[in-house]
Amino acid sequence: DAGVTQSPTHLIKTRGQQVTLRCSPKSGHDTVSWYQQALGQGPQFIFQYYEEEERQRGNFPDRFSGHQFPNYSSELNVNALLLGDSALYLCASSSDRLYYEQYFGPGTRLTVT
Amino acid sequence: DAKTTQPPSMDCAEGRAANLPCNHSTISGNEYVYWYRQIHSQGPQYIIHGLKNNETNEMASLIITEDRKSSTLILPHATLRDTAVYYCIVRVSYNQGGKLIFGQGTELSVKP
Secondary structure (H helix, E strand, O other), rough: OOOOOEEEEEEEEEEOOOOEEEOOOOOOOOOOEEEEEOOOOEEEEEEEEEOOEEEEEEEOOOOOOEEEOOOOOEEEEEEOHHHHHOOOEEEEEOOOOOOOOOOEOOEEEEOOO | OOOOOOEEEEEOOOOOEEEEEEEEOOOOOOOOEEEEOOOOOOOOOOEEEOOOOOOOOOOOHHHHHHOOEEEEEEEEOOHHHEEEEEEEEEEHHHHHOOOOOOOOOOEEEEEE
């Protein structure tokens, strides 16, 4: 079992650009959540996807959007990048039936210059 | 905002028990206490969770006070590989999506 995988591992973007991050959930999981972790801070919840729909959203602007595909994989899109978007972006998957345990991927380190 | 309070850092000698405290005085009756840890440059790892009874698994034990306003995570025999940031989380109920609200956590340093 590969666990939760994320791609890319690192990337560098320029302010104003757009970025897409990808996540493949752990086998058997149908729910994907995205978190943003700034340096020295705990992860902050962005949104959660289940059955290809955004089920819940944290306090993030509309520049942050997502998608879930029929195979449960997910994308996080960020438009009009700001310097403050530089962070580690974490994907977590879980089973809706066993929602209490979320498995996290290794994250994507985004640097905005 | 996080609903928990943890000390920012703690030290523990290798082979000794590490006891990590957490205050969650505003916890609701149907909210669970979760513990995750994050080793440097990795994603958070689930450790254990509980509602009101003490819980134990292969990684740790969780002691929740009778009034549920605080809890303690116990690593019985800490090793150098247990050096990490430990997050105590009060999880919102399932019908709110079950998102995890992380605070600052406790940075545990296990020393030889």
